[in-house]
Amino acid sequence: MISLGAYLGISFILFICGIMVMIARKNIIAILLGIELILNASALNFAAYTKFVNGNLEGHIMALFIIITAAAESAVGLGIVIRFFQLRESIHIDDASTLQN
Amino acid sequence: MNSTVVSYLSQSNEFQNIHAWLSKALGFDASSLMAFVIFAIVALIIVGVMATIGGAGTYAERKISADLQARVGPNRVGPFGLLQFLADGVKMILKEDIITTNADKFVFNLAPVMCLVGVFATLAVVPYSSGFILADLNVGIFYLVGMASLVGVGVFLGGYASNSKWSLLGGMRGASQIISYEIPATITIISIVLLAGGLSMKTLIGAQGGGMQDWFILHNPFAFIGFFVYFISALAETNRAPFDLPEAESELVSGYHTEYTGMKFGLFALAEYIEVFVVCGVAVALFLGGYNVPFDLGTGALFSKSLGLDSMLSQNIGQLLQLGAFFTKTLALYYVVIWVRWTLPRLRVDQLMTLCWKYLTPIAIFNLLGCAVWMYAFDGKSIFALIMAATAGGGAHH
Amino acid sequence: MFANTLFLLSAVLTLAGAVLVVYSQNLMHACIYLLASLFGVAGLYACIGADFLAATQLVVYAGGVIILMLFAIMLTGGTGNRTNKYGLEKIPAMGNKKTFMIAAFAAIVSALIVIKVTIPVFQNNKNLIVAANAPTVERIGTLLATDHILAFEISSVMLLGALIGAAVISRPRKEIHD
Numbered sequence: 001m002i003s004l005g006a007y008l009g010i011s012f013i014l015f016i017c018g019i020m021v022m023i024a025r026k027n028i029i030a031i032l033l034g035i036e037l038i039l040n041a042s043a044l045n046f047a048a049y050t051k052f053v054n055g056n057l058e059g060h061i062m063a064l065f066i067i068i069t070a071a072a073e074s075a076v077g078l079g080i081v082i083r084f085f086q087l088r089e090s091i092h093i094d095d096a097s098t099l100q101n
Numbered sequence: 102m103n104s105t106v107v108s109y110l111s112q113s114n115e116f117q118n119i120h121a122w123l124s125k126a127l128g129f130d131a132s133s134l135m136a137f138v139i140f141a142i143v144a145l146i147i148v149g150v151m152a153t154i155g156g157a158g159t160y161a162e163r164k165i166s167a168d169l170q171a172r173v174g175p176n177r178v179g180p181f182g183l184l185q186f187l188a189d190g191v192k193m194i195l196k197e198d199i200i201t202t203n204a205d206k207f208v209f210n211l212a213p214v215m216c217l218v219g220v221f222a223t224l225a226v227v228p229y230s231s232g233f234i235l236a237d238l239n240v241g242i243f244y245l246v247g248m249a250s251l252v253g254v255g256v257f258l259g260g261y262a263s264n265s266k267w268s269l270l271g272g273m274r275g276a277s278q279i280i281s282y283e284i285p286a287t288i289t290i291i292s293i294v295l296l297a298g299g300l301s302m303k304t305l306i307g308a309q310g311g312g313m314q315d316w317f318i319l320h321n322p323f324a325f326i327g328f329f330v331y332f333i334s335a336l337a338e339t340n341r342a343p344f345d346l347p348e349a350e351s352e353l354v355s356g357y358h359t360e361y362t363g364m365k366f367g368l369f370a371l372a373e374y375i376e377v378f379v380v381c382g383v384a385v386a387l388f389l390g391g392y393n394v395p396f397d398l399g400t401g402a403l404f405s406k407s408l409g410l411d412s413m414l415s416q417n418i419g420q421l422l423q424l425g426a427f428f429t430k431t432l433a434l435y436y437v438v439i440w441v442r443w444t445l446p447r448l449r450v451d452q453l454m455t456l457c458w459k460y461l462t463p464i465a466i467f468n469l470l471g472c473a474v475w476m477y478a479f480d481g482k483s484i485f486a487l488i489m490a491a492t493a494g495g496g497a498h499h
Numbered sequence: 500m501f502a503n504t505l506f507l508l509s510a511v512l513t514l515a516g517a518v519l520v521v522y523s524q525n526l527m528h529a530c531i532y533l534l535a536s537l538f539g540v541a542g543l544y545a546c547i548g549a550d551f552l553a554a555t556q557l558v559v560y561a562g563g564v565i566i567l568m569l570f571a572i573m574l575t576g577g578t579g580n581r582t583n584k585y586g587l588e589k590i591p592a593m594g595n596k597k598t599f600m601i602a603a604f605a606a607i608v609s610a611l612i613v614i615k616v617t618i619p620v621f622q623n624n625k626n627l628i629v630a631a632n633a634p635t636v637e638r639i640g641t642l643l644a645t646d647h648i649l650a651f652e653i654s655s656v657m658l659l660g661a662l663i664g665a666a667v668i669s670r671p672r673k674e675i676h677d
Contacts, residue, residue, distance in 0.1 A: 001503045002546055005621060010510055010543065012613060014536070016606045017517035024594040024602035029571055030526055033533050036564065037517055040540050043552075051547040055631075057638055060552050061647050064639070067552075067559050068654045072661035074564045078571040079665035085575040086671060094589055133501065208527065239634045240554040247557030254534065254561065257569055261527065273573065280566050300636055 007048035014041035028081050028091045032074060039070045106143050107136045109232030109420075113413050143235060147224055151375050156186035158374035158435070165436070166443045196363035204360065205262040212259035213361065213368035219251030220372045220379060227382045228302040230392045230423035231400075232416075241302040242294065245383065246287055249338070252376060253279035256340070256357050259369070263360035271356025274346050274450065279338055281457045286334035288465040289327045292472040293317055293387045296324065296481070306391035311398075311426075314485040318388040321484055323471035328388045330465050332434075335380035337457070339373060342442035346450060381434035382427070389430050392423035502546060509542025524593050526572055534565045548632030551639050 014037050021034030043063040050059030081091055088095050110116050120135055127134075160175065160183065167174025175182035200206055226241040228234045238244055253276050260272010294300055296317055297308035309315050318328045337344035348356035358369045385391060397403065404415035448456070479487060516536025523529040537560040544553035590598060643651050 002506050006506075006510070007543070007547070008617060008620065010513060012610070012617075013514055014517050014540075015613065016610055017521050019609055020521050020599075020602040020606050022602075023605050024521070024598045026590050026598070027526060027593060029568060029575070030529060030593065032568065033520060033529055036533060036560075037520065037536065040537060044540055044543060047544055047547060047549045047552055051549070057635060057642055060549055060635060060639055061642055061650075063549075063552055064555060064643075065650060065654055067555055068658065071559050071563055072658055074567055075661045075665040076668070078567050079669035081571055082574055082669040091575045092589060137501065205525075205527065208531065211531065238550065239636055240550045243551070243554040243558065247554055247561060250558065250562030250566075253566055254569070257566060258531070261569070261573065269573075273570075276566055276570065280562065283562060 004048060004052040007044060007052075011041040011044040011048070014038075014044065026093050028084070028093055028096075029078070031093065032077050032081075035077075036070060036074065039066055039073075042066060106233055106235060107139050110139060112416075140235070143233075144225075147235065148221065151221070151224060151378065152371065154378055155371045155374035156190060158377065159189065159370065160186045161435070162439050162442075165439045169440070169443045190367065193364050193367040198363045198365065199360075201264060201360050203264045205264065208258050208262035209360075210365075212255050212262055213365045213372070214255075215258065216252050216255030216372040217368050219248055219255060220376045222248040222251070223379050224375075226302055227379060228306055228386050228391055229427055230420045231303070231306075232420050233424060234302065237301055237303045239299070239301045241300055242290055242305065242383070242387075243300050245379075246283070246290065249376070249379070250279070250283060252372065253283075255372075259361070260357035263357070265360050267354045267359045268357050271348060271353045271359070274353075275340060275348075275357055278340070278344065278346065278453060281454065282334045282337040282344075282461075285330055285457065285461040285465040286338060288462070288469055289331040289334070290383075290387065292327055292465075292469040293324065295469070295472050295476060296320060302386060302391075306386055306393060309390045309393055311390060311393040311395035313390075314483070315393075316388065316390040319483070319485065321472065321475045321479075323468040323475060324388070326464065327468045327472075328384070330461055330468065331387070332384060334457075334461060335384060336438065336441065337453070339376045339380055341373075341377060341438055343445040343447050344453060345442075345447060346453060377438055378431065378435060381431045381438065384434055385427065385430040389434075390426075392427040394419070394422045394426050398422050505542060506546045509539045509546060511539075512536070513539030513543060526593065527569070530565060530568050530572065533568075534561065537561070537565070549635060551636050 018034045018037030018041060021037065022031050025031055025034070043066040046059040046062045046066070048059075050057060084096065085091050111120075116135075120132060123135065124132075163185070164174045164182070166172075175185040178184040178188045200209055223245045225235045226238055226245050228237070256279065257272045257276035260268045260270075260275065263269075293305065297305045299305065299308075309317055313319060317324050319325065340346075340348060346353075346356075348358065353359070358366050361369060398419060400416070400419050402415070404410050404418055405412050408415070410418075482490075513536050516532045516534075516539055519532040520529050520536065523532060537556065541553045541556040541560075544550075544556060594602075
C-alpha cells in the first residue's frame, strides 16, 4: 500500500487542488493558501523519491529547504497583504492593479 | 530502534508466555497485536492519570491560593474538600451547552478539541521513567514543540469563533503571546539539545545524572540562566499568571473562553492544567535530571546484586523509583507555578512583548552561543567536573 | 498493518483537507482545512520514515504559518468596495462559477502535463530499491553541515531577510491614506 505510486498520486492531487485554489479565488490570502498546498506537494514528492528510489536523504534536505522557503514566503506575503490592506482597505486581487499607489 | 513501554515489558517472562500462547492460539505472530493492545492500555492509563492530575490541579490551585491568602479554601466535599474537582466536573457535564447565535459553530466546537488534542499528543513523549514512556521518538522534543503549538491555534480559533469582543481580544492576545514566547523557549531547548547531543528524550535525560551536580541546570552558567528563561517562557506559553492576559478576568471578563459553557469550557481548563504539567515535565527532563535517581538505583542492578532479588522485580522497583523522582520534581515545579500565580501582579501587554522580544529572546540566543562555546572550550565537561579535576590536579601537585 | 492504517488515515486527511480548501467558501474554514491537510502530510512523512521532516512540518506549519495566516485574516477583515474603479461589479473574493470553471480547465491542462511527465515512472518502477526506515536526524544534521552548508547558510540569511522585510513592509506609516 505504501508505494511510490500512492505518494505521487497524493502529491498530484494536492498540486491540482493548489492550482485550482490559486486560480479560482480572488482573495490574496486564499491564493497564499493555494501556494502552500503546491509547495507541500513538491516537498512530498522529494521525500517519496528519497524513500523509494535512492536512500541518500538528498530529498529530505530539499524538502527541508522547501519548508523554509514556504515559511519565508508566507511571512513576507502576509506582510505585503497587511500593508496592502492598510493602503486600499481591501485584499481583493483585482484592486492590486497599479504599481504606484 | 525506538524504545517504548512495549520494549520494556517484553523483557519479562509473562510477556513471552502470553506471546507464545497467543501466537499458538491465533496461528500468527501476535507481537504486533500485543504491542497494539499494550499501547492502547498504557495510553488509556496515561490519559486517565493526566485527567486526574488536571482535575487535582484545580483543587491544588484553590487550596494553595487559599493558603497564600490565609483562607481555608474548599473543605466541604469529601475529606479536606478533596472531591471538589469531581463535583466541579459533574457540574460542568450537567450544565447546558450554549452556543451563541452568531458564533461560527464549526470552529466553535473545534477549538476546545484542538487545544486538548495538542496537549494530549505531547504526552506521548513525556518521559515518566526509562521504561514507562509511550514512544521514545528520536525527534522527541521537537515533536513536543510542534504539537504544543496546536494549543495556540485552538486558543485563537476559540476567540474568533465566539463572535464577542472580549473573546476576540483574548484570542488575539493569546495567539500573539504563545507564538512570541515559543521563540525563547525553543532556542533554550536547542541549547540543551546541544549539550546532550540528541533530540530524543532518552538521550537528553541519559546525558544527565541522578545527583544534582550532574543536572544540566548546574552544567554551566548559560544553562543555569537558560532554565529561568525556559520557565518564564513556559509560564507565558501556558497563559499562566503573571502572563494570563488572554484570560484576564478584570479587563476581558475571561478572555477567549468567555462564551464557552459546560464541558467545552471544562476542556479548555483541563488542557491548560495538563499543559502546565507537561511544560513542568519538560523542564524537569531538560534541566533537572528527569527520572534519574541518585546512585544508579533506577536500573535496579543494585537491588538484584545486594538483596538477591529477581532481575525483573528489581528492575520494576527501579522503575517505580524513577517514576517517583520524575513526579516529585514535576509536582514541585507545578507548586512553584501556582505559587507564582498568586504572588505576582499581571503584566501589561506592551510589557509582555517587551519582556519577550527585548530581554528573553536575546538572552536565549546568548545562552545558545554560550553553550556552544562552552562545549567547544571545555570539551563538554560540566563545571563540577572541571572544579573536581582542578582540585584533584592541585592535590597531586602538592 | 499499522503502518498501512496510519498511511490510509494520513492520506484521507491530506486529500480531504485539500479538496475542502478548494470547496470551502469561508476563508477561516479554508485555513483550518489547510491545517488538517498539512497534518496529513506530516503523517505521510512519518509513514516513509522521514521523522525529522514530519516534526519540522508540524513546527513550521502548525506553529508558524497557519497562525500567521489566521492573524492576517483577522487583521484584514474589512469589506472593501464591491465595484472596481470603472464601476463594474467585482468577482466575489472566494470565487464564483466562472472562476471555478477556468480553474478546473487549468487543473485539467496541468494534470495532463504532469501525467505525461510521470508516466515513465509508473512504467519502469519494477527494479526500485526501497530503503529501510532508519533514524534520519543525525544524517540530516551531518549533510546540512557538510555537503549543503552553502544552501543552509543562504537559507538562514534568507530567513533573516524575510523576518526584517516582513516587519518593515507591514509596519504602519504616518501617511496611510496617501
